[in-house]
Amino acid sequence: MSEKKKVVIEDEDDIPVPVKSKKVVIEDEDDIPIPVKSKKFVIEDEDDIPVPVKSKKFVIEDEDDLSVAIKSTIKKFLQEIYDNPYLLPGSGTEHEEIFEKLLKERGIPYVRNPNGTQQSPDFILFHKWLVELKSTKSDHIMLNDGFFDDDVIYIISRTKKSQIDSIIALGKDVYIDDEKEALTRFRADIRRLRKVYKDVRNLFLYPRAANRYNLNSLDRVLLFDALKTGLE
Numbered sequence: 001m002s003e004k005k006k007v008v009i010e011d012e013d014d015i016p017v018p019v020k021s022k023k024v025v026i027e028d029e030d031d032i033p034i035p036v037k038s039k040k041f042v043i044e045d046e047d048d049i050p051v052p053v054k055s056k057k058f059v060i061e062d063e064d065d066l067s068v069a070i071k072s073t074i075k076k077f078l079q080e081i082y083d084n085p086y087l088l089p090g091s092g093t094e095h096e097e098i099f100e101k102l103l104k105e106r107g108i109p110y111v112r113n114p115n116g117t118q119q120s121p122d123f124i125l126f127h128k129w130l131v132e133l134k135s136t137k138s139d140h141i142m143l144n145d146g147f148f149d150d151d152v153i154y155i156i157s158r159t160k161k162s163q164i165d166s167i168i169a170l171g172k173d174v175y176i177d178d179e180k181e182a183l184t185r186f187r188a189d190i191r192r193l194r195k196v197y198k199d200v201r202n203l204f205l206y207p208r209a210a211n212r213y214n215l216n217s218l219d220r221v222l223l224f225d226a227l228k229t230g231l232e
């Protein structure tokens with residue numbers, strides 16, 4: 001230890017933490033890095049160091065807390081639509097636009113049509129939660145070539161005689177296993193047909209699914225409860 005030093009550092013633990021990581025030797029106080037000195041206040045001890053996070057309405061301790069806050073925001077939003085299905089009328093693009101307006105009004109971050117307008121999902125909320133909108137004026141929805149994706153939240157707006165109700169559920173809670181098994185076999189057959197039937201002179205034959213799913217036996221209360229449990 002040099003005697004020129006004004007501050008005597010007895011051992012390494014006494015070296016202030018921000019300085020410790022630097023490789024320069026501190027000869028006297030003037031050598032203390034500028035950012036510390038330029039502060040308007042003197043930090044007497046650690047308790048005086050401002051903690052910006054504490055000024056927020058809630059303290060986010062770690063990512064788990066953030067994810068709890070996001071889940072609770074999504075749950076509240078879905079509950080609102082479930083309780084007031086008239087908030088989400090319309091079909092197709094109009095249906096999506098109304099949903100987008102609801103998200104904007106509530107300050108929920110989202111991406112619309114992340115995979116294009118023809119591919120699921122219709123929205124991603126908070127960079128993570130996938131939402132697919134469906135609307136129908138009958139007792140079924142069109143699936144065409146598609147099916148329910150396990151971890152996508154489906155919001156099905158059903159209008160019947162000017163009454164609207166919403167079925168809100170995770171994909172995996174909607175379908176029954178044997179339905180998916182039948183669909184897998186069906187898709188294999190479609191692929192086979194596409195190979196068998198190709199162009200015949202001017203005629204191009206293209207087998208394509210126009211599958212639909214009947215909603216009548218779905219229990220909207222049970223399905224929504226299952227989704228909410230998953231968001232706890």
Ligand SMILES: [Ca+2]
Nearest residue numbers: 122132133134
């Ligand atoms: Ca859709």
